[in-house]
Amino acid sequence: MSLKTGKIREKNSHVILSAAEIEFVKHGFKGASMQAIADRAGLPKANVLYYFNTKQALYQQVLSTISARWDSLLDDISDQDEPAQVLTRYICNKVDLAISYPNASKIYAAEIIQGAPNLQDQLRSNVRVWFKEKTKIIESWIEKGKIDPVDPQHLIFMIWSTTQHYADFETQVLIVSNKREYEADDVDVIKQFLCQIILKGIGLDIGSIEPLHMENQFACSL
Amino acid sequence: MSLKTGKIREKNSHVILSAAEIEFVKHGFKGASMQAIADRAGLPKANVLYYFNTKQALYQQVLSTISARWDSLLDDISDQDEPAQVLTRYICNKVDLAISYPNASKIYAAEIIQGAPNLQDQLRSNVRVWFKEKTKIIESWIEKGKIDPVDPQHLIFMIWSTTQHYADFETQVLIVSNKREYEADDVDVIKQFLCQIILKGIGLDIGSIEPLHMENQFACSL
DNA sequence: GTCTATACAAGGATAGAC
């Protein structure tokens, strides 16, 4: 029975976290109510508070789940490979993540917009260190003459903003381009567009990426 | 006395709107409280409700103030001039707006993230029409061979996302780049970076912009 | 482990004195 109980706990936790994600996206941290989260999860309100003691704790849990996904999938800018290959992979992964988990990106964005009250520490430690590392790699590319002398920091900001835009501003993108939802084709077009403009923009020819490393990540229509 | 009253009304309205902007940024629509807005404005809560009958009305007022600023300053993509010049001007104006009114951009972004419950109509009418017009202009540039054959829609998304990033993600940008606030120099660097990458990315040489049209908009350090 | 009932605070909005 304790095994079964554990399963129930795991399942309920997951249902609650999913419901919470949606409510936090739609109304923000303060605006989301435990009642609405419970309703969406199909559980009594007290049950939600049984699993996560406070609303704050539930929110923190949602945030750290998001951060974990970020960290695990996006840490692949290294100086082992050629710039074109590294940047292509990074951009494509970020686009995939944005399209696959739009709510995660939206909650993260809302947190930053509101001044990152729950993410300050992580930004000041982890993210800042990651950022410094990656700018140094980009600087080394510039020193070796592999890319144009562009500001490494702003290059990273450009990749972050352009990729996450398709998650955070999903509503606007879909409305103005008159679509109901993203399709597989759209994702390929996005990847191809971003890689083309950014690589060319910093002085790399998109043709310099060996097809091997593009894999199925995007259809090269040029 | 009615004149004086009108002045008081105008002044108080303005104070309330400014306070509301800040509270809406920090806590979202639902999360912001009339009490907190009133406190920030230095007025009793009932006073705020006297000027704006409901919280919803106050929020709508904030939103339409923002939209008005958007519309008036950013409608300058025309097919009269050369692409390089038009895009440079558009990018620089958007950066200026993002840096000058970060809260406006943040509230707009939060609205879109939450599914644009109060902006759907405007997006479906005004913004969509604007978007269609501008993509056609870009298409005409492509047909005339003035720029590379890139997707016009995604080019606009790229400009929107990269420029507004500096407002919406201000907190993150400042923390990871270890600054307290944006300085005049930063703004120039941002404009110059974005123009360089995007113009070059779509096959335009940044040198093709006549200095005349760059004015003081950014220092051309190349 | 699960759920009903409830305590207690905060929020939006209004009535009415000044």
Next chain:
DNA sequence: GTCTATCCTTGTATAGAC
């Protein structure tokens, strides 16, 4: 036009039955 006092709803959280 301005502000105090108050109504009523909603929200978080807990107590305690099952």
